[in-house]
Amino acid sequence: MNARDPLQPIQPDEATALADYADRAWDERIVPALTDYIAIPSKSPMFDADWQKNGFIDQVVRDAASWVEGRKVAGLKLEVVRLPGRTPVIFFEVPATKSDSTDTVLMYGHLDKQPEFTGWRTDLGPWTPKYEDGLLYGRGGADDGYAVYAAITAIEALDAQGIPRPRCVGLVEACEESGSFDLPAYIDALKPRLGDVALVVCLDSGAGNYDQLWLTTSLRGMVSGTLRVEILTEGVHSGDSSGLVPSSFRILRQVLDRLEDSKTGRLLPESFHCTIPTDRIEQAKATAKILGDEVWKRFPWACGADGSPALPTTTDPLEALLNRTWRPTLSVTGADGFPEWKSSGNVLRPYTAFKLSLRLPPTVDANEAAEKLKLLLEDNAPYNAKVTFGADGRAGAAGATGWNAPSLAPWLEDALQSASQAHYGAPCGYIGQGGTIPLMSLLQQSFPKAQMMVCGVLGPKSNAHGPNEFLHVPYGKKLTAAVAQVMAACP
Template sequence: MNARDPNYRPLDPAALGRFAEQLWDAEIVPALIDYIAIPAKSPMFDADWAAHGYLERVVTQAAAWVESKRVAGLKLELIRLPGRTPVIVFEVPATKPECSETVVLYGHLDKQPEFSGWRGDLGPWTPKLENGRLYGRGGADDGYAIYAAITALLALDAQGVPRPRCVGLIETCEESGSFDLPAYLDVLRPRLGEVSLVVCLDSGAGDYDRLWLTTSLRGIVSGVLKVEVLTEGIHSGDASGVVPSSFRILRQVLDRLEDSKTGRLLPESFHCEIPGARLEQARATAAILKDEVYKRMPWACGADGGPVLPMTADPVEVLLNRTWRPTLSVVGVDGFPELKNAGNVLRPYTAFKLSLRLPPLVDGNAAALQLKALLEDNAPYNARVSFVPDGRAGALGATGWNTPELAPWLSQALEAASQDQFGAPVGYVGQGGTIPLMGMLQQGFPKAQMMVCGVLGPKSNAHGPNEFLHVPYGKRLTAAVAQVIAAIP
């Protein structure tokens, strides 16, 4: 598109920003307040999700909002495959003549569970807007996505700026690993067309001062490791020294996987070579964020009165640790009584919920099988040791993602959008989380460019207590997305 084209309309970046800001204030924030109040937990955390109807409520509300915007030519469908979580699909025809390209805009509406530790006046289902931050579960991760996507298209149409065909895909199973999504992609693939750009609004930001493009995502293997030694608990005075502690056996088993002194994962197959381009981007990002890459964490007070120390204080190493190196976390326990109920009893079993983050280039399913064998084989004392991965839909683990090389037009568009909407150069950063859709779409549409971005910046604390959406950043990100879509050749 150029100025000699009779359909050309010059884009006004400032007007995009004003449009996004007005709609966010007038409609998006109120809609998100309603959304946060609904405990629409992902099916992994709510086995009775269908009976409870919360996922149905959030997709119905979001769909009604989209239809109320009366985007020209909009087609919206709520798809409910039998036994699967619902999906919203909307399609907006191209306004750019003779354009066969398609933009896919992705988000999700399911949420993580409540977690503990919320500030006294906050809660996961009690939304509160304070100093530009909208607190509550799911607003930033990422209930805002469908509203921002439609607003970006409306902002372009308001200026008469031509754009390609756009298809929205909003699921409700992402926080459970998107195990329902492949079935929907099989159904929708013929309708998606020739995808030239995927805009994923489910990621994070290094700070709130620029547009951030996510360059990689880690994979994950999660599941329950359980060690059983007795059929029932017995007095520790009678049994200790005779019956091996299930917790001690579990520690021994985990020692096969992790160096407890350094946190390094021992099997080399769980590691991968870090691409040179990602090393250079990590150095550039470290120069921008400096020690804020670790200081932004809510550190507890340490032994000497200062904060607990990070695993490394080198900003480059911090970035690489959280994006390109495997890490084990224990995110849940079972088999332990509450402290107030803990008597002198040798417990019959210990169970840990493990979360193993994998580098982007390590196969998640192969890693899950190796992890299961590593933990279960040759159990100490012949104890019953089992590891049951959470994976579903034929895969035991989720593989990460590394963005394909950016086309020149996209690099230029991202830089222009960041400068126009934020007044700063675009930033590039890997993310430690997992978005299974990205690998699926890259396999299905290998020629598509990927714009993975989001509002989860410093202290936004997705999945944890006091999660918030940084509203001013959401407004600017919406305008930036609009600007990039308009730049598609």
């Protein structure tokens, strides 16, 4: 099918051609498509209960599918798959151009988004795309609406240069930000069509800096849900009741003290911890030397009363990396039961509710952790208050289990290093990520022999889920070319 020797490594002139193709594609096609995508509030089902009625998820899926079909990739077949009551997925497949190849590359991304959040720059907004100095601002472009466009472009770049590659399939979902609770059903339905997956390319992760290719080595798991403490059926005069009726907030604090040491942030149940693998510690040491204090300085710290910035839990780069990737942590991400301060009278509130986000080490089973968490929080409530915890997941999947990457095959390690040098002029870096991609654990179980290239454009200050989220376009261009080069090396 191709005159080029399929076993020949990518040559410097070919790497340059891949980079040039990706550069033009981003400027001419991908940035305009993402600009349109950002403007659509396709919030994940957890944040838009009326997603079917509102139609935004269907809109971005249709737009992406039309864009892919419009590229006229040879042999491409695309289908928008819809299971009853579930968010749709895009499934595409492109036949191999590498002679006698029976392997498949599975490419993954998602099109659903986190909610708006506050604090955006006055000239920016979650649904107001703006391209400025190589950064494309707006919700969802980097996390990770770009993935389907970059995946197709990587395939096109190889085909345009006549560089052989394996069969490629794409799986683009619309439920990732809700924990991918719809995805297992689609994996089951599509598994006969996925083929013999040798390499998974997941474009939903991050980068330690914008100077080199970064491979994600692990992802934390997560249990999120609502902890609610009720002590009264209605609010009462605080002068009449305080001192006799215990505050629901104080009870909630006591309940949380069972889970977390408030002075250190360490989670108290040992079952939520794990032994960190030696190889991950060694990789973290190497990454700490590369990134140094930027591991913690990259966050937007507020200033204290003396004008100096607030401090992290640690300023040691190695400990900082391990804290955010292999150690469990608790965050309160929302609250209910509180009136706005400007309209809060002298009333003892009947209940307090907190939205909890519990990040778990990669090897801790999230469903088991969710059961233990519920028992820990609800059992033997202080003052016999009504304490309930409800996880956000569905029955059978109360949490999202993390992921620890399999050992790198020699061909993949060589390909990653070659691609990073060719397109960034620096070696590939290895980094664990503190976020969660539920698909990875599922794919690891479904395809235990597959290699995993988990990467992404979420580098310093890109601020996924928060205000002023941006996509670093120059990095995205290089990543697209690097992915293409690695795909060509897949046996």
